Every structure is written in C-alpha cells, then in structure tokens.
Amino acid sequence: xxxxxxxxxxxxxxxxxxxxxxxxxxxxxxxxxxxxxxxxxxxxxxxxxxxxxxxxxxxxxxxxxxxxxxxxxxxxxxxxxxxxxxxxxxxxxxxxxxxxxxxxxxxxxxxxxxxxxxxxxxxxxxxxxxxxxxxxxxxxxxxxxxxxxxxxxxxxxxxxxxxxxxxxxxxxxxxxxxxxxxxxxxxxxxxxxxxxxxxxxxxxxxxxxxxxxxxxxxxxxxxxxxxxxxxxxxxxxxxxxxxxxxxxxxxxxxxxxxxxxxxxxxxxxxxxxxxxxxxxxxxxxxxxxxxxxxxxxxxxxxxxxxxxxxxxxxxxxxxxxxxxxxxxxxxxxxxxxxxxxxxxxxxxxxxxxxxxxxxxxxxx
Amino acid sequence: xxxxxxxxxxxxxxxxxxxxxxxxxxxxxxxxxxxxxxxxxxxxxxxxxxxxxxxxxxxxxxxxxxxxxxxxxxxxxxxxxxxxxxxxxxxxxxxxxxxxxxxxxxxxxxxxxxxxxxxxxxxxxxxxxxxxxxxxxxxxxxxxxxxxxxxxxxxxxxxxxxxxxxxxxxxxxxxxxxxxxxxxxxxxxxxxxxxxxxxxxxxxxxxxxxxxxxxxxxxxxxxxxxxxxxxxxxxxxxxxxxxxxxxxxxxxxxxxxxxxxxxxxxxxxxxxxxxxxxxxxxxxxxxxxxxxxxxxxxxxxxxxxxxxxxxxxx
Numbered sequence: 001x002x003x004x005x006x007x008x009x010x011x012x013x014x015x016x017x018x019x020x021x022x023x024x025x026x027x028x029x030x031x032x033x034x035x036x037x038x039x040x041x042x043x044x045x046x047x048x049x050x051x052x053x054x055x056x057x058x059x060x061x062x063x064x065x066x067x068x069x070x071x072x073x074x075x076x077x078x079x080x081x082x083x084x085x086x087x088x089x090x091x092x093x094x095x096x097x098x099x100x101x102x103x104x105x106x107x108x109x110x111x112x113x114x115x116x117x118x119x120x121x122x123x124x125x126x127x128x129x130x131x132x133x134x135x136x137x138x139x140x141x142x143x144x145x146x147x148x149x150x151x152x153x154x155x156x157x158x159x160x161x162x163x164x165x166x167x168x169x170x171x172x173x174x175x176x177x178x179x180x181x182x183x184x185x186x187x188x189x190x191x192x193x194x195x196x197x198x199x200x201x202x203x204x205x206x207x208x209x210x211x212x213x214x215x216x217x218x219x220x221x222x223x224x225x226x227x228x229x230x231x232x233x234x235x236x237x238x239x240x241x242x243x244x245x246x247x248x249x250x251x252x253x254x255x256x257x258x259x260x261x262x263x264x265x266x267x268x269x270x271x272x273x274x275x276x277x278x279x280x281x282x283x284x285x286x287x288x289x290x291x292x293x294x295x296x297x298x299x300x301x302x303x304x305x306x307x308x309x310x311x312x313x314x315x316x317x318x319x320x321x322x323x324x325x326x327x328x329x330x331x332x333x334x335x336x337x338x339x340x341x342x343x344x345x346x347x348x349x350x351x352x353x354x355x356x357x358x359x360x361x362x363x364x
Numbered sequence: 365x366x367x368x369x370x371x372x373x374x375x376x377x378x379x380x381x382x383x384x385x386x387x388x389x390x391x392x393x394x395x396x397x398x399x400x401x402x403x404x405x406x407x408x409x410x411x412x413x414x415x416x417x418x419x420x421x422x423x424x425x426x427x428x429x430x431x432x433x434x435x436x437x438x439x440x441x442x443x444x445x446x447x448x449x450x451x452x453x454x455x456x457x458x459x460x461x462x463x464x465x466x467x468x469x470x471x472x473x474x475x476x477x478x479x480x481x482x483x484x485x486x487x488x489x490x491x492x493x494x495x496x497x498x499x500x501x502x503x504x505x506x507x508x509x510x511x512x513x514x515x516x517x518x519x520x521x522x523x524x525x526x527x528x529x530x531x532x533x534x535x536x537x538x539x540x541x542x543x544x545x546x547x548x549x550x551x552x553x554x555x556x557x558x559x560x561x562x563x564x565x566x567x568x569x570x571x572x573x574x575x576x577x578x579x580x581x582x583x584x585x586x587x588x589x590x591x592x593x594x595x596x597x598x599x600x601x602x603x604x605x606x607x608x609x610x611x612x613x614x615x616x617x618x619x620x621x622x623x624x625x626x627x628x629x630x631x632x633x634x635x636x637x638x639x640x641x642x643x644x645x646x647x648x649x650x651x652x653x654x655x656x657x658x659x660x661x662x663x664x665x666x667x668x669x670x671x672x673x674x675x676x677x678x
Contacts, residue, residue, distance in 0.1 A: 078580045078584055083581055086574055090574040092579075151582070
C-alpha cells in the first residue's frame, strides 16, 4: 500500500448487538479520496450497520473509523462532516424542497445569502429549480431522490453515504438514475460509500466493491475483478450467474493445470498452480460458453449436453443444458445474427465448449 | 317516469339508498339534536317573555304582518360587566387549562410514543384508567386533597410552592388552596389531561423516526431536531388536543362549581343562574348563543386547518 494513509480507514470494526450473531465482524476497509465505494450484500449481511456506524447512528463495539486523519469515535452524528442519503429519503414532509436543502446549512449558522446561493446551486445541480417551493409529497419518486441527494450534498460533506440510493425507484428509472447519480457525485468530487443489495447497481456505480456476508467482508475489488476473479464460491455465486463444478487437479504443468470433473476435463491456462489430487471448484460464467452441434476439437473444455430449457431475451438467449451427470448448466449466448444458423430446440444434444482462460478455479 | 325507474337495475338503487342512509343518519342526528335545539334557543333569545310563555316572533293582526325580534338581551350582555367578565374569565381559565395540559401532556405523550412498543398499550391504558371512575367523584376527591390537611395541600406547603402561587395571584392567602383559581385550574387540568394526551400520542407515535436521524445527520442536535422536526410534525395533534380541551373548558360548569371560588365566576355558572335562579330564559338563551359562537369560531378554524393538512398529506 502507499505510504500516505487512506482517506477513510475502517479498522477492525466490530458491532455486536448481542443475542448471538455479530452484525459486523472485524471489518477493515481503506477507501481513497474521490472513490465511489459500494458495500454489497444481501439483507442482514451487516452492510447497513456498517454504514450507520460511519454516520454515527451506531457505535462500534470495537475498532476505529478514521476519516481524513480524524478518529470519529465518540463524535455524534450532528458533529460529523458526513452526510447521508437515506433509503426512504427521509425528506422533511413539512418543509419545502428549498427548506429541506437549506436545513443542514442553517444548522451550521451559515449567513442567509450564503445559504441561498448554496441551495440555488444544489437545485441547479439536480435540475429541480422549478420545484423549490413544492413540498416533498408533491414530487415524483425520482424527484424526491434528487432532493435527498441535493440535501446531502449541500453541506459539502467530506464523505457522502448512500443507503440503497435507488432502491425505491422502479427498474426503468433506476437505470437512468444510476448514470445521472454517478455524474453528479463525480462532478462534486465527493468521496462516497454506498450500500446496496443490487449487484448491477454496485457494478455500474462503484469504482470498488466490498462483498459482504454474515458481517464479514469476503472480497474487495473493482467490479471487473469481483466478477472475473471472485475469491470464493460465495462471491462467484452472488455476483452474476455462474456454473460451479467440483473436481480434482490431475495435471500440474507450469503453463496449465488439468482439473477432472464428473462431466468434463478442464484445462486451465492462466497462471494457477495446484497439487495433483487437490479438490477444487471450477466456476464458469454462462456467457463464456459456446454452443455447437458438431464436436469441437480436442478433449478438454467441452461437454455434450441436452437442452432442457431455453429462454429467449431478445439480446441473448439462455440455455439450460443437462450434462451426463444430471447437473444442469446455464449457457448464455448473445444473438449476433437475427436467427441462429443451427436453431436449437428442446431435448436437442449440443456441444458446449469454452476457452482455457474462461474458468476461475476456487479453493474455498 | 315510472318506466324509467323500472329500467334501472334495482341493486344500484338499493346501493344508493343504503349509501344515503349511512350518510344521512348522522346528519339527521345532528339536525334533530343540535341544529334544531340551537334554532329554538336562538329563537328564545330574541323573544319577549310574557308571564308564562314566549311571545311569537311573527304575528299577524289587523292586516299587518309583524316581526318582533328583541335584541335587548344581547345588548344587555354588552352593557352589564358581569357577562363580559365571566366570558373573559371562562376564556382565560380555558386557555390556562389548555396551556397546562399541553405542558404536562406533551412530554407525557412523547415518552409514551417513544416507549417500547410492548409497553405502549399498558401506558395508554393508564391514561384512560381515570375514565373508569365517575368524573364527579374524581373532581370531588380534589376537595379533600387540596383542603386543609389534605395530602396535596400539605405537600405544596411543605415545599413552599404556596408562596409562589400567592405571588402569582392564584390563591388569595397562604394556607388557602381550595376554592381558588388554583384549585379550579388543577381540577380542570386533571380532568382534561387525557383529551390532550391521546391526540398528541396518536400524532407522535406515527412519526417516522428516520426524520430525526436525517436531522441529526444534517447537523441538528437532538434539541434542535425536536423543535424543528418533532414539534412541527405533531402540530395536528397539538391543535386537536388543544381544541378538545379548550372548547369544553369554556362552558365548564361542574368543576368551577366544586373547586372554584368567588374569584372564579365562569360563564357556565352565569348560564345556570339565568336559567334556574332568575328563570329568565331569553337572557339565558342569549348568553348560551354567545357562548356557542365563542366556541364555534375556533372549531371552524380547526376544521379548516384539518382539511388543509389532510389535503397536504395526500
């Protein structure tokens, strides 16, 4: 790591609510200035508790949180240079959009004209100038979300927290807003920690992701690393779709290993090594598999399967292939031609094959 | 005409009839038991009293239609200090009671609404428990508590609170707590407190606590968050509670009668005297009409506010 300490340091943080399970279990994360960092996990994995500890609504049982060289321990939420955009937005229903955005600035005792210019700037940023006099309930969900963002950015926080930022929006609006939200955050240049259970949201918005489960961080990395090089079966399974095959290492050469599975033999050609006889898992993403009616060359990285199910999505088609052992794997094929040259149908025998770099070998 | 009604599906007719019955019933009730008596009282208030019965307002004799409205009673209300002073006293004591109930009831409702959810039904029950005993008994009990050697009276004297009450003009002399403005206000606050607490509790309990987190996150201390978020959001409860206390307090008769004294002449007492001591029904009716107007105006404001806030919530 670099010599200068990270902008936000989460050091060995534990939160134990009592009653058995530990909500956050020895989590350490370093976040750099200007990053958009996502805490990704299913509900109950501790990501929200961690976020609430950053905001100051929960106190860590042990561990330290250091922001910009300042230990946040014992600092109440209202004293922290951190602002949060709440999942439900938590807009003040009795205040107008303008007063909602001005709320934080007024608490700091900003002079009136400064408050006004800052609120105007925020309204312009989120393109809600026309709605300044409205009450929150008179706005659509997307507009409320932008007011919440403007309110949390108004005080120029050192750290912006987003709790399921797009969770309350419908799918179509969510996709549009993801990009817009990232643009605004990058325009402001604020360091941002977001919590989400939606892996797509995390992948599109964040520069780095921490995958959490049962209070622990399983893997931290850029979206592409998390997806293409998952560290564990859980991460591989949690992010996107994956076919998992169990096998044992049979050949270990400097430039490749061979892993024997029940249905096929994997040749893995990227720099990994193992001991013959070692039990491993092979993870193979559906989109990295090709289908053909003729048998591919060679003996590795191929398997004959029967089409059990197919789902046509327009842009791509997902096939469920039943292998000789009975295992069903998913294959996703992008539809590059309008109609497939050799149309596949139910119960058809078809060869699935993949390149030696397609697999990820997992030991845990 | 008959053909057309026959052609209509009968169940829709039935539905319409059922609906108008449901809507009509409360209206009929209000018409018969509120509007009609009020019209009668209003009529009596402008009638001339003959020895045993009231003179008709409209008379027809010798080809002349005569409408006689006696405004003398209303004029008399403005001329005689007694009425004005007792109206003012009623409004004053009602206002003091409302303020007292709000001051005591708000923290009570607040902590009740923030108490553990499992505890809340029990706390709510405690607030309503006094209703299980006769209201008269409970008010009468204060006579003992505040009278000479009463527990509460001795406690007040022990801590020297009576000095303060004397300075505030709430009691005429040390050692005399009963039949004073003080004992009256104590009795009224005691009686009306639940009517303040219940609407306050209802509005505080449904508040979204995340709003307070949001306020804290934006730099509001808990104290500022309370005044800027909790209080404005419980405004409807404050208004509802205040109306529920203020309106009946203005016309209160029993509590001043039992706990009040010579200093606390309220309009309810004046009304009673006009009806049953002086037997001057037109005068009594005029006093009652003015009192109702005094109460209806704030009620109308309240209703308007409620309609607006409901509109806003939509």
